[in-house]
Amino acid sequence: xxxxxxxxxxxVDIKVEEKSISALVSIIKxxxxxxxxxxxxxxxxxxxxxxxxxxxxxxxxxxxxxxxxKVLVAQKLKKxxxxxxxxxxxxxxxxxxxxxxxxxxxxxxxxxxxSEYMLGEIAKGLLEGAKQSNMPIVGGETATLPDIIKGxxxxxxxxxxxxxxxxxxxxxxGKDIKPEDVVIGIASSGIHSNGxxxxxxxxxxxxxxxxxxxxxIYVKQILELTQKVKVKGMAHITGSGLLNLKRLKKGxxxxxxxxxxxxxxKKMMAAGVxxxxxxxxxxxxxxxxxxxxxxxxxxxxxxxNKYYPSYxxxxxxxxxxxxxxxxxxDKRFTL
Numbered sequence: 001x002x003x004x005x006x007x008x009x010x011x012v013d014i015k016v017e018e019k020s021i022s023a024l025v026s027i028i029k030x031x032x033x034x035x036x037x038x039x040x041x042x043x044x045x046x047x048x049x050x051x052x053x054x055x056x057x058x059x060x061x062x063x064x065x066x067x068x069x070k071v072l073v074a075q076k077l078k079k080x081x082x083x084x085x086x087x088x089x090x091x092x093x094x095x096x097x098x099x100x101x102x103x104x105x106x107x108x109x110x111x112x113x114x115s116e117y118m119l120g121e122i123a124k125g126l127l128e129g130a131k132q133s134n135m136p137i138v139g140g141e142t143a144t145l146p147d148i149i150k151g152x153x154x155x156x157x158x159x160x161x162x163x164x165x166x167x168x169x170x171x172x173x174g175k176d177i178k179p180e181d182v183v184i185g186i187a188s189s190g191i192h193s194n195g196x197x198x199x200x201x202x203x204x205x206x207x208x209x210x211x212x213x214x215x216x217i218y219v220k221q222i223l224e225l226t227q228k229v230k231v232k233g234m235a236h237i238t239g240s241g242l243l244n245l246k247r248l249k250k251g252x253x254x255x256x257x258x259x260x261x262x263x264x265x266k267k268m269m270a271a272g273v274x275x276x277x278x279x280x281x282x283x284x285x286x287x288x289x290x291x292x293x294x295x296x297x298x299x300x301x302x303x304x305n306k307y308y309p310s311y312x313x314x315x316x317x318x319x320x321x322x323x324x325x326x327x328x329x330d331k332r333f334t335l
Contacts, residue, residue, distance in 0.1 A: 066159030084125020089215035100164030112155035188287030256314035260328030
């Protein structure tokens, strides 16, 4: 079987997916008018990292996500004790992008067949992720669906929903972002939990243990940062890679100088995946990005570096493009 050179040839066509999602959202947006003037009324539009509803002086934020085909890596290795961390990370990292504090979580586990051992192992990861996020898991749903869920041995799917809270006047929407603001990157732990459909087909089984490294949770450092520094925007770099920056403020662009990517990503490029495709699919070593004013850069870095390696990666520009230079590889491209 030929090695796929992009996400589309691995079975995931982002353009078709975006068109399909637009069809869904165009109808769902009609619900945003419900509960106007009441607790629970929608704040803002659909499309940010989390959605908001009214709750008195506060806004409640909601994010939902899964771990995608990372479950197939877990099944192949018969190791299930870390994907629970991933499902919490994918949700809490979205909630903090808009200034929210994660306060509760519910999980959804669908099984090909009931397995006490597997559920116990998944629960270990859920506990660790909740601990890192300082957040209770208040419920969930487990379903055995043998006609729907198939997998490598013991099939399962894993998803969850996170509830967050923020004072309404402290929502971080990106509206204050302006040219010359500084972009700070925070290192990822590896591939995290997206792009695995492509990665599994490009890499060998010998790389699977590295693919299973849990997604990094950024909650503690970001909550400390937002308490001490005016943060203008944040992006969780998951599916669509660098293009997540375009969700922050229409009309603004970015000029980036990114560090050389970790070896796991270079292996995929060596196998034939184009560099632009890589940066539109994976985090490439930088799992989270923060935008602050120039004068707040040093203070922000001193806080962030107490937790995970953090570094200046560029600035905001007035042109609606992402100009990128990869240091070490001396590669340049524009998205």
